[in-house]
């Protein structure tokens with residue numbers, strides 16, 4: 001096919017599939033790049049983009065819109081210049097109201113299933129720290145570009161909690177079994193260059209603009225790949241993990257609720273929250 005015909009066909013299909021986004025997002029900015037039709041979803045919940053029920057619900061909605069509109073791809077990034085996301089909002093887990101916690105955990109499961117299993121390609125432009133749930137969102141994407149001198153990892157054990165099995169499977173899909181075991185048992189946070197060395201990220205960037213440029217370049221790899229072939233291949237690799245959670249969804253919610261409400265776990269969270277606050281006071 002002639003290059004000009006290819007580009008015309010691509011433009012036509014892009015116009016007919018232009019995603020329509022709600023302008024009502026409070027915690028997200030959503031924009032479509034006119035050059036390649038890739039959507040950039042920017043997390044915008046100051047100060048640290050902690051993932052509470054509202055933010056998770058909005059991410060879930062935008063992922064549904066992108067799938068419906070047959071988006072050619074999505075980049076996930078942050079409006080903060082030092083935090084991609086601080087992971088799950090600890091306030092959703094500290095002394096939780098059981099009904100609210102169930103909704104919160106359900107929304108997290110939804111986001112994981114939609115992002116990890118998206119038919120469209122995804123990249124994370126990690127322009128700040130990405131602990132725990134932040135690392136999870138980044139690992140759900142197919143490609144990760146991270147700005148230098150930040151931290152990323154599943155540090156749950158440092159908080160006295162345990163990464164659920166579907167978090168673990170996401171890391172196993174990214175780095176080796178050996179590195180996953182060492183990282184998880186020690187709650188290791190990797191500096192950007194260490195993350196690159198272990199394969200937790202794919203590229204380093206000097207700043208956010210560089211990260212976005214490199215993330216955009218990732219999608220060029222799929223220009224000549226039929227989307228259906230791409231999506232089926234991704235599903236062959238990731239689909240069984242998602243099926244496992246679908247089958248055990250209710251049990252996962254109940255188990256997490258009963259573990260998180262244990263007095264020892266609550267004490268651990270309180271201690272961790274106090275550390276975060278003290279850090280601020282001793283820096284002042």
Ligand SMILES: CCCCCCCC/C=C/C=C/CC(=O)SCCNC(=O)CCNC(=O)[C@H](O)C(C)(C)COP(=O)(O)OP(=O)(O)OC[C@H]1O[C@@H](n2cnc3c(N)ncnc32)[C@H](O)[C@@H]1OP(=O)(O)O
Nearest residue numbers: 048050086087088089090091129131132133161162259276
């Ligand atoms: C055997 C028991 C089994 C139990 C099983 C239970 C299974 C449940 C599994 C749960 C899995 C959870 C995964 C998670 O994501 S837990 C969250 C982990 N997150 C972290 O550890 C990150 C904590 N935050 C930080 O390290 C820093 O804030 C950082 C992101 C590096 C940014 O630093 P900085 O820019 O210096 O900002 P501050 O630290 O001053 O923070 C600003 C304010 O934001 C509050 N904060 C920070 N992180 C969170 C968070 N995750 N949730 C809620 N709030 C957060 C912080 O306290 C500051 O608040 P304030 O201004 O009021 O002092």
